Amino acid sequence: MNAASNEAPLLLRLYREMLYIRSIEQGIADRYAEQEMRCPVHLSIGQEATAVGVCHALTREDRVYSTHRCHAHYLAKGGDLKAMLTEIYGKAAGCIGGRGGSMHLMDLAAGMFVSVPIVGSSIPLAVGGALADKMANNDHVDVAFIGDASVEEGVFHESANFASLHKLPMIFVCENNLYSVYTPLNRRQPPRPMTDLATAHRIPSAHADGNDVEAVYKLTREAVMRARSGKGPSFLLFDTYRWREHCGPNFDNQIGYRTETEYETWRKRCPVESARAKLRAAGLLDDAGDTAIAAELKHMVDAAFDYAKAAPLPLPAHASDHVYA
């Protein structure tokens, strides 16, 4: 985000970042039917607060490891917007030249280290990054963004065991959005505090409303300090909700795996609206200010989409580049 915003109150900055992500995700949803973005998209609408709250507590050198649902993490960590959209449009200027699409976003300069679309697959990469950071004694922190289904994977437990054993400078950030594709949590896991899983590995944990961006930021900041001071990993659990379908631009409440009532309950807890209401109540945002932010973001986002649409496709001759270093 721009330098001027660093002067603004914390919540205003967090709000602006969430709105930025919301505008882009909304922009993807609005344009997806044009069939120019020809790859699966897993939108983060409704889950912006976890990405923004966590990444705001990190430095640019700290590294984030993400999943198939990586747009918000990429943007919150400061990933380049045009490089993201050109990647989703399959263009040569994409952040990885059109080789991965929406599920593999990365921006090394921003510390958006890697995204891997197989559930749990990026977790050990984060642990390995933290091991390298510890060996280099460089004060950096590595963050593994995971979903509620990740803790069902053996690799989560294998990774947590090792991270705890070696007191690695990292954070497991679990975004619990209640569903793995169409399957609710209660059909996949017994009723238990998910944080107990961290306790089993002697990793301290904390749990908060994942739609409260300030709460997310505060807990993450504590975990970052813990990691930087050599005390080892933390597990943060944030409750949140995905508004759109698992994969794609649409709403899918009508197909029967979740109720309209449940959806409405969560929609009323919109992280962006909540932050806006708080800012207004505190007198930090008025109509004119809000309109100005929205207009500025719309301009930036529209320009990035125009750029991505017009950008050239990569050439087939490059399809076999970079098999070996």
Added chain:
Amino acid sequence: MPQTTFMPDARAAIRSISFGEAIREGILEAARRDPAVFLMAEGVDDPSSVFGTIKGIGKELGAERSVEMPIAENALIGIAIGAAMSGRRPVISLQRIEFALLAIEQIVNNAAKTHYVSNGQHRVPLVLRMVVGRGWGQGPEHSQSLEAMFSYFPGLKVVMPAIPREAKGLIAAAIEDDNPVIFIEHRWCQFATGHVPEGYYRENLTGSHLHGSGNDVTIVASSYMTLEALRAAEALKEAGCAATVIDLRVLRPLNMGPIFESVRKTGHLLTVDTGWRTLGLGAEIVARVVQECFGALKTAPRRIGLPDHPAPSSRGLVRDFYPSAESILIEAGELADVNPARLEAARRDLAAQRAKVPIDVPDPFFRGPF
């Protein structure tokens, strides 16, 4: 080749060590040159030390560079990949290749593809050592040769050394390589001894090594089967047939050039590897040779590999399971149209030599200089 081929005086001047000791030296030499190299293994300080290959390495490099690996192969190989992407050079030693099956997701998705998917921005300089091979009733899940499976994936390099001197240079090169390298060692190769130079050196990971330059038949072998093929080539020579044995060494990227060149000269191709024959290494090599050198072939190529069933444990059941110098001799001899009587005589000699050693232990015959 056999000990009888070199002079006692010369032997005194040649330093001869085992394949396993050569691997250890290669790891240490590479690690001393680059502080980013570190070792991970389940039982990193075990007295058994994977055939001596990692013996005392923690003492040599320091505890920080000798990391104990919890019994969690998928995460630990993923952790090694993450560390490699972050500039380290991890070397993981697995006691058996079967443990890697628990980590196939990490190997296939993250090790093999990250450089490609990242458009060249990430590198994964990682070595995964895996032991394959037979003997002492290891059976169906302790002795598989899965090299063809790993060789299927673009982005992985797959190396199978056969000879102590080359093993040392190849492991050093694998550690220095910026790609993920699957380094597969046959347990019976571990016992082979031969001349190994002291100090640091490396072999290129670009392809095969030719033994001999016979004009009568081309034998393409890999790993332990190279040792059996060399023994068969000696016997073929006695029978009047000059073979070229090509030790494949690097299965991916597969360099077919020297094989084409040899087949154009000999007109006969025999492949022999440690894996299953169906859909195995030999199938790929034969297919490419037929496509590229069809006009040069005087006979249909042949493949030797394992039959289509798992490896049983009992020494009774494995009697016909593994290829040997004897089966290589027969197939190659028939291809090159060797006089049947001379071929049979050579076979009888080989059989008599091997009869002195039980079928389920390594043959002490395999001592260099190679």
